[in-house]
Amino acid sequence: MRMILVGPPGAGKGTQAQRLVDSFRIPHISSGDMLRAAVKEGTELGKQADALMKAGALVPDDVVIGMILERIARPDAGQGFMLDGFPRTTPQAEALDRALAGAGVALDAVVLIEVPDELIVERGVGRRTDPETGKIYHLKFDPPPADVVGRLVHRKDDTAEAIHKRLEKYHSETAPIVPFYQGKGVLRRVDGVGTPDEVTRRITAVLGK
Numbered sequence: 001m002r003m004i005l006v007g008p009p010g011a012g013k014g015t016q017a018q019r020l021v022d023s024f025r026i027p028h029i030s031s032g033d034m035l036r037a038a039v040k041e042g043t044e045l046g047k048q049a050d051a052l053m054k055a056g057a058l059v060p061d062d063v064v065i066g067m068i069l070e071r072i073a074r075p076d077a078g079q080g081f082m083l084d085g086f087p088r089t090t091p092q093a094e095a096l097d098r099a100l101a102g103a104g105v106a107l108d109a110v111v112l113i114e115v116p117d118e119l120i121v122e123r124g125v126g127r128r129t130d131p132e133t134g135k136i137y138h139l140k141f142d143p144p145p146a147d148v149v150g151r152l153v154h155r156k157d158d159t160a161e162a163i164h165k166r167l168e169k170y171h172s173e174t175a176p177i178v179p180f181y182q183g184k185g186v187l188r189r190v191d192g193v194g195t196p197d198e199v200t201r202r203i204t205a206v207l208g209k
């Protein structure tokens with residue numbers, strides 16, 4: 001299964017990917033997680049990405065395209081992958097398309113998780129991530145157990161101001177890839193409002209799993 005999760009910031013892409021990858025037995029490849037790891041390690045890529053991410057801006061296409069194409073060419077992605085956060089611009093979608101065509105493979109599905117803008121800020125501001133396990137929580141919607149609370153991280157781009165900026169970028173840069181994939185017949189729309197369990201059931205249903 002070669003698939004992509006698309007949706008606005010905080011739509012639940014990471015949450016759903018964590019629930020789905022084990023049963024699909026494919027790697028979860030999150031461009032945001034890879035960039036945050038580079039920031040933490042202080043690599044050249046991380047230094048370039050840090051300020052852009054904090055401000056809710058996008059990292060340049062050529063940088064992200066190189067990073068993801070190199071990742072999906074690794075052996076563990078040979079039978080499939082779940083991309084999360086990439087592509088998020090038309091040039092990124094076109095570059096992925098060319099790379100897959102060159103490798104003689106095709107996408108099976110692009111799952112669009114739809115959540116209205118008015119729910120997005122609360123989801124982001126309340127998000128907390130466990131740096132040890134990578135698990136995503138929400139202070140209200142998915143409260144963390146007491147024994148991990150002390151170590152949870154609040155992402156630097158999860159301020160209301162940065163989330164508004166990320167939403168603007170989503171509408172101007174990422175939403176245009178939706179018709180691109182619709183035209184290819186691989187787009188699957190899923191309502192992202194409801195409990196995470198409900199959303200997981202909707203995704204598995206549209207994927208025919």
Ligand code: AP5
Pocket residue numbers: 007008009010011012013014015016031032033035052053054056057058059060061064084085086087088092123124126127128136137138139141142157166192193194195196199
């Ligand atoms: P990235 O990490 O990809 O961020 P994003 O797309 O903004 O998505 P998020 O990780 O914020 O949200 P999500 O949809 O995964 O939601 P989650 O499951 O965590 O990118 C960050 C930055 O990196 C970008 O702004 C950019 O600078 C850069 N970048 C990354 N990729 C790039 C690219 N391709 N090109 C250029 N730049 C790039 O859920 C959110 C919260 O809601 C959690 O607290 C969760 O518990 C809760 N929640 C989840 N589901 C539900 C539900 N059903 N009901 C209630 N709450 C829920």
